[in-house]
Amino acid sequence: MSFSIRMQHWGLNTYLYGPKDDLKHRLLWREVYSPEEEGQLRTLIVEAQSRGLRFVYALSPGQDIVFSSSCDLTLLKRKLRQVSDLGCQAFAILFDDIDHSMCQADSEAFTSFAHAQVTVTNEIYRFLGEPPVFLFCPTEYCGSLCSPSVSKSPYLQTVGEDLLPNITVIWTGSKVISRKLSLESLAEVESVLQRPPLIWDNLHANDYDSRRLFLGPFKGREPQLRNHLRGLLLNPNCEFEANYIPLHTLGSWHRAGKEDTKGEGSNEECEYCPDRALSAALKDWMEELNQPLQAGREGEKRKSYQSCQPIQQPPGTKPGAPAAGGRGQKAQGRGLCGGKGLLSESQVRLLVGLHYLPHEHGPSAQKLLQDLTWLKTNCQLVSTNSKKAAPQKVDEWRGRASRFLSLCEDIAQLHCSVVGGNNRAVLYDLYPYVWDLRNTALVAKAFICWLGKDRSNILLYYQCDALDSALSEPWAFKGGVSGEVQMLLPVGSSSELFTHPPPLFPTSRLYNIRPYHSKDKVELYRMVRQLHLRTQGGPESSAAHPDVIGDRCLGPCLALCPEYSFILEDELGVCGCVLGILDVRSFAKRCQASWIPAMRDKYPPKMNGTHPNTQDQGEYPDSLLYHFPSQLRLDALPELVDISISRTLLTALLTALKANGSQGVFCEVQPTDRQRLEFLTKLGFLEILRGEARSREGVVLGRLL
Template identity: 40%
Template sequence: MSTPGSAKGRPQTRRFISGVVEGFYGRPWTMDQRTELFKREQKWGLNTYLYAPKDDYKHRMYWRDLYSAEEAEQLIALISAAKQHDVEFIYAISPGLDITFSNPKEAAALKRKLDQVKEFGCRSFSLLFDDIETEMCPADKQAFTSFAHAQVAITNAVYQHLGEPETFLFCPTDYCAVMCTPTVSQSYYLHTVGEQLLPGIDILWTGPKVVSNKISVESIEEVSSVLKRPPVIWDNIHANDYDPQRIFLGPYKDRPTELIPKLRGVLTNPNCEFYPNFVAIHTLATWCKSTSDGGQRDVEMGDEKQDPWYSPEKALTLALTDWLQEFLSADQNGARPKKDSSDEEPMQTDIGESPYVPGPGENPLYTAEPLTLDDLKLLSDLFYLPYEHGQMAKTMLRELDWLKNHSRAAAAETDETAEWCSRAQQFDGMCEAVVQMFNRLSNAPNRSILYDLYNYICDIKSGVGLARAYVKTLGGQCPPSAQLMNDDPEPWGFRGGLSGEFQRMLPCHGNRDLFRHPLMTEVYCMRPYSPEDKVQVQKIFMEMKSAGGGKMPLMMLPPLLCDSLSSGELAPSPQCALILEDEIGVCGYALALTDAQPAAAKTQRAVSAEVLKDFPSLVTIQVLPRVIDSTPAKRMIVRLLSSIKNSGSRGVFCELRQSDRRMLDFYTKLGCFKPITMAGLPEDVVAMGASL
């Protein structure tokens, strides 16, 4: 793909970076596991490995320390193994925890460390400044105009010191859209990085969020424009280091293949557990190969409704089919060996003892059934992706919800009784499938994979067992389960430990549970307002005005200063208008006037100079009722307030009708808006202000 600029006559066409970043928090992978990863990458057509384990002391916490002779020997062997399998080994270092950018000794220590790794045979490097404090020390504040300038200065110096390597990656502190203030396109930090970082240095980016549900072409085009180069995606879709109870075995998805020519590359930062990453890496490889001209694809993947080049479902089936063979292959960790059919006399510890044969009426010998592809599909469904359950998991949750809400039908003789019993039986069958999957998985020959999965499958088996017993109790098929109803249960009868106790005490607990709200799988797009949005904003305004007016006719409602903004009579101030969209369309807006005087004149309402001195700006926000999650609205108002503050305003105010309990509650819970006194307010109208 073409890249802007080249260093030292570098060719304009560079291969697409594709592979794995070991960048999670937790126990790093072993050297043997990394070598196995290189073999898989070569087999599947991936070409890169980024060494960045957060808990390798000398990568992050003690980055100044050189590697010992023993450590050097291991790294040399690892770099050599990567080369042997045609995998580009990128060594990353994270000095941002405590580096003083303006101290020449610090820069020298960083160069000395990377020079040592270069002596090991490494030719590709990365500087990471993620997950660090953004406040500079006094010495750096005197030397640099901003945090971005400090990072760019040392990165450019190290890059040139190393001879401007073919591959050199930089991870910014603001590495996703949600971290950018106020927006990606208006981020001073990103603009500084894009303009001043040398063009041969590539930049890592995680997408809209740290763990992005979807990554759109439009979002990549926006950040590429600011960074002056296409980014390398550091993809956390399969990362699980933030939640020890979750693992992700679903396919690489919700990244259209149209992204490929617009990116410098994609690296997946997957589960902490090595062996369960088979699906994550395998499906990424299928995605990367999907649009290659003349490249060999695994199967024809096209899904015309979603993506003409790639189908996550087909890619998942392909990966699980290959993974099944690994499960069925014995490893060195204690698998029961197959009987040797050779003529050699087997070694026996009990000479002359014949194999045990159960007698009449005794239990037959236990025979483990082999694991099946359907078992692995069920496993993937139960541990799918961060924002989405697999199809079977969603079905089980919905069925349990229905059975719980219609439990009276189980006891009463009604037309619904037969349906309840039928659905309860189907739910029991699904629970049994989970139990059988667990049994077959537990007896699979490859113990290394099993041991990485065991805690997770034990947990889901137990949870499904509790739900199964509960449904049987509702149907009167068995007495109440002691695990469910006992006042003094065993510790395995409940989940969460101290963390669960804290969460249950917080008001937000359970806001993503199926039984309190619908599954929160919506993805919202926040973008700047354009004149074409005027009609949709007016439509939302009228709908919410009707809902907030109670029984009073619309024409009888007292006018608000912000009505002229929402109705389109006044245009919002530049950079002070945002639109919220979901999969259906426009679902909310946030508009502001940095100077509220035009709105006061339009409404023919006198606003005291004292109020305008402290709160010169006017803001309004509305979202449709279908936006159940309050987070998108909160993010809109935060970005809007940031833009207003950048304009030089010292405060904002809003007007609300007392009958609009929804928006009153929203502004109150923000915490920064407080009731203010304004003379001449119509009856039933309140004013709230926030200092900036």
């Protein structure tokens, strides 16, 4: 359904046009619309009116208007007259989010900023023939912006006294994004404005944070409020498909208020219940979510999300390299979004719970955050060095960890279902958000698995930045649930590891990141052997030992510090890994003492050309190791469709290194591997050393933790 059909169906009656991507709404407000733009605007107006909706055209001239300029006033009238001639009968003048200061000409012409705004607004209102609906948005449009307070604000007092009585004043509540609207606060502002306000409700607006989406019900506004208002406008999510539940439940709220006023129906029917309204909205949305995309809608969506696209190459691989083994051939062509699956009701409830409201998380998000906080705080219970932990406490940690991991798996499966769902319009609008949370949940899941794995080392360091729940506005803390999970991780303050645009080509492949197990060694050795063949572009020598590549690239880490190795796997098995060394100095000594002698025994001198040539960690200068004591190596197969998963895999290792006290990590890359160099640079790695300053050719990149 189009927006007008939905609004008509749910009993809503007004649509205000004021999009920020229409430059002639705010930045270029003086310019009239072209004939083509006029045609588009007329279509919107006619469509709305044919559905019984009032179309309100809003203009925002406040950023640079000179109130005393007759020229600016003439241009303002010309613009609104043009829209009026298109059939629009309702208007709004917005002076929100602008500087209070006036130019010298305005200061000489008007007694105050409010006086200037009111004078221009009154004249425009009269010029348009005093239309029945004319809205005015003040600069002090909520309680927190009023100086010194709502009741004592000279600005609001001037508006109340001088603005013509039939002009409606817009108000957002006590805050820009108000958690609740009370009768008492509305009575106060009504007294000052000398008229009931119209609420511009930002409860579901998400334009201030690119990582947040609000799918929860209309909440915190009693239906009785409607008797003290001239109307209520809901400022929705930027994404069209994300507004089904917000607008559906707004319609339920509006109907409940009308029935309560008329005294119709039982008390339970008249009373608005957000949870009951949410269930009704979910039932209706489920039918639409699993319907194929309607004809004509696909052209309206971003062209970047299309199902048949070339597969991206991960960093460090050559495009067009021949496949080795059967895994790549099995994987080829699968995983890209195809639109064949169905979203279950439990998955949609999970989706809503994870992207609920700006001041409130849904049940699933609350469980996710509570369990992660508790598991991290009490991680010493499962350390093998903690002999005093009561068995029941250890069992509690394991039980909560299992519940947390299960929820993370549900989030990963939700991502796959959204990508593989029938309704592509929903995919286009929701994909960036479910993808972002999927990646963050993968890191958190790997971290909890790593904490719970039996190990002898003691966690030296972990960090949790305190969250200030009393922050006045939701935008003060970025990221929503993804951001809060991120900040609970040791590397949470490194935003470049978490905030990236989603890949152009959505994939429904199910990924998992977990700590290394000894049984993974065979598969990892096979993987790096395949990667070696692809990068070398030729067959492997028959005389070479099958383990030589694995022993050279992975062997020392897997043998001496396996606790800092993480595996990436999909439905087909292992497809990537990242290996870390916490302390390169001590690791080098252990290599000399045990690993290198073992390799000399495994590869005797008579096996010419097959010795793994284990790297001598002692070659790195002390000046490097002082700031970057840890090292990493990242490998992934080329058929990895979602290249961002490599970033997530690397972040899982950095989380573990930081948790155990590392202050910096480095890696060595061949100077010709531009893709990997670019990949690491985007994650905050900087060039530290080049080969000409050392005995090897590689470029050393490092980043602080």
